[in-house]
Amino acid sequence: MVLGILGIVAVVLACYSHNNHSSEITPPTIKLYLHESNQIIKLEIEEYVCGVVAAEMPASFALEALKAQALCARTYACKKIMEDRQYPLNADLSDDITCCQAYVSWPQFEDLHPAQYEELKAKIELAVSSTRGELIVYKDKPIDALYHSTCGGQTESAADVWGTDIPYLQSVECKYCSASNYYETRQVISYQDLNDISGLVTGSNPHIEISEKSLSGRAREIKVNDQEISASQFRQLFNLPSTYWEFKNEKDDLIINSRGYGHGVGMCQYGANGMALDGKSYKEIISHYYKDTEIYKLNYQDN
Ligand SMILES: [Zn+2]
Structure with a gap:
């Protein structure tokens, strides 16, 4: 199936990749602005997604929840890149949570989890590699993949927080986040x-x-x-x-x-973990929190 806007996504991403001659693209390399050290690092987008998953969700969460988080992180990033916003030092994305997603490097992650570093790193890498290139789309466009820690039983619609109705960001019941300390x-x-x-x-x-x-x-x-x-x-x-x-x-x-904790819009992370522990797949988690969306896989070349 040819998906119009996703062709554009692929072309945009191809501009960042080393091979833009074929329909297959190499995973793009992005320039990430690190706001605390005021510098830029270059890294492949899939590597960036690992760092976002590591920063944004407890690595102790179930694998399917981490996979759902990987899709959110990748989709959010692609949407931001396509918006072509300006970040300091001409970066493609920033690690400042006031505008983008948090990011940690592996050495930083090791400092946070010295005892379980190898095990948790492998789990995050598996969540990202097994969903490689997958984006959440609505009507062929990457969605605004918003997420929050804990909804407290019912997520919130985008319309009720920001005044703009977004069809896939509606309020849904969540029976799965009661294990959160913030429930x-x-x-x-x-x-x-x-x-x-x-x-x-x-x-x-x-x-x-x-x-x-x-x-x-x-x-x-x-x-x-x-x-x-x-x-x-x-x-x-x-x-x-x-x-x-x-x-x-x-x-x-x-x-x-x-x-709950957070704005309540989009995926409830503790709810995602609760669903995963209840045997649900990452695809079921995504379709529960983002109504009527689909998953599209970018045509990456094999590793
Ligand atoms: Zn919830």
């Missing part, structure tokens, strides 16, 4: 701190409530007495794990029960 957590904010940090006047007997929720149940707007603040701003101010809350007003404090 349910409790935070206590004193009214005094709330007042001091947010500048919202709490007064002597404040009433704080979630005044608007998204379809998934996450907070959109908070009301402190008669003052409003957006849930995302409130989350940022108090460093809360998500916007999936229940509030309880106590005498001196606001008690918050939070579910």
Whole structure:
């Protein structure tokens, strides 16, 4: 099957590869900007995907979850490359999580996991090599493969976070992330701190409530007495794990029960691990979190 836009993906990637004469491409080499050391390294995209999987998902997770993460990492990167954004030092991608995905080199990974380094490295390499060149596509285009740590039971739609409806980023039920430490957590904010940090006047007997929720149940707007603040701003101010809350007003404090960690859009990583442990394949994981998508394999030359 000839896939229009994917032909373009292949051509774009071929520009980065050493052989652009045939329909087969060598895995492209990319220039990655390392934001902490302010330098660029060149590496093959599949090698880069290993470093992203190592940085973005616990390597202790089941193999099928790591494979799903490899597809997310590769797809996210290809989409970014195609967008042709500018990164410092003329790089193709950055390891700064404010714009791209995190990345660790193998020596850095060894420092983090000295005892199990060889075993975990082999597992990540297997997850990446066994899904080599595979991208998640929707209507023949690489998707925006967003993911987050823990959804807390229901993922969030892109429309409810960013106001743009994306057909494959809808809210789906997730029964698989309860093993995460962030599935349910409790935070206590004193009214005094709330007042001091947010500048919202709490007064002597404040009433704080979630005044608007998204379809998934996450907070959109908070009301402190008669003052409003957006849930995302409130989350940022108090460093809360998500916007999936229940509030309880106590005498001196606001008690918050939070579910999940992260924006909640796309693949729930702990959910992916739960699905894998339940015997699901990486393809089932991908199609659960990214509705109506397909998997397309880039036509790489053999190793
Ligand atoms: Zn989940």
